[in-house]
Amino acid sequence: MAMQRVSGVRLNEINVPRLFLYHRALTALRDAGVNVVTSEALAEFCANDVTPTQIRKDLSQLGTWGRRGHGYEVSGLLEMLARLLGLDQDWRIAIVGFGYLGHALATFLSYREERFRIAALFDRAPDVVGQRWKDLTVRHVDDLEGALREQGGVDIAVLAVPAKAAQDVADRVVAAGVGAILNFVPVALHLPRRVFARNIDLAGELSILTHHLTGPE
Amino acid sequence: MAMQRVSGVRLNEINVPRLFLYHRALTALRDAGVNVVTSEALAEFCANDVTPTQIRKDLSQLGTWGRRGHGYEVSGLLEMLARLLGLDQDWRIAIVGFGYLGHALATFLSYREERFRIAALFDRAPDVVGQRWKDLTVRHVDDLEGALREQGGVDIAVLAVPAKAAQDVADRVVAAGVGAILNFVPVALHLPRRVFARNIDLAGELSILTHHLTGPE
């Protein structure tokens, strides 16, 4: 009988991205009509240097989801990972800074129907505030607290504002009760411990590439 | 006498992002008129959980750049890091997929003057091809090889196209001689070993946040 664990698993943190890879691969496999998959086949499908052993190790930390001599049932594993990653529920997202990047993220996230709901848009520029996007209107950043309160708050804030505005905006979304931040601004945000943040540093990513291109000289 | 190493340092890979953080912090310090900085002060400035010990360890791998009892000379360290990361030279970048995301990246990169030159733009949509952006014209993806050849090629390709087009585009930029790829498309690209790639997975990043928000249940 399968051991259905997965309650409050405090994962190794570092392999959460990998679990998401598995989730994506399994989704594709399910849509292709595959019912059972081995760790070897799944690793092949994930490509990016994932090994069968690693998959088994990762999954075994979450309980017993495979059948020896057989493989993993796609649907059950998928459901478990979705619950673990929080992808089985809707999340309300506010995008602060509705320039090209903010716009791109809004479009991208609403396009890929993945339970991420754009719930509020903010900017500071006069010609952007008031703009409509789908059924939303871009509000002024100065109204952030009020606008969020009057519509029930959001779970996640995406920051795509100029560097000098970032800490102020961060403080305010935190005060408004946001639980997590996806930060595209290349500054080190000071946040209370309870707020979880991921930083995406585009210039940093490029410089990793240029470092490699520079090569061994 | 300072040991001026830094030739073909094959770094630990994993700490390249951290070296870039140092570079950014040192740039800010230099602009603020600071000449000398200790590992402790630099760590404070970098925030993000960087420790003084880690900074010293990282830097010592690159030679002797500090003075005991004194600290590190900002300008010398900055110059060394810039050279190491390849930030002391210009890089030509092609953006493939000129939707909101491609547009955002072009704007972002050209705005922050960091030696990244947008050298070519590609798309497939009829209403985007032919569009002008600064002194560039968006070319059709089908002309990719020719367009790149006729203007000397590029060093880095940024992929911001639909998932199903990604592998094809990747194959073609590689054939056109690109040395590195910044990939925003959530697919596992198959690339020759000589091409270095970084993947930025926006949905993946968000799911890390939602995992944390789901918390210990």
Place this chain on the structure above:
DNA sequence: AAATGTGAAGAGGTTCACAGCG
């Protein structure tokens, strides 16, 4: 027979504690 689950070994990166130098 086939493929998972896992203790043990290994590798890699971080932290410690202090020696070394200016």
Place this chain on the structure above:
DNA sequence: CGCTGTGAACCTCTTCACATTT
């Protein structure tokens, strides 16, 4: 004395090899 540079201990994640189960 102050701060860097660094071997050693430590810790965490990965890989191996094989016992285990269907």
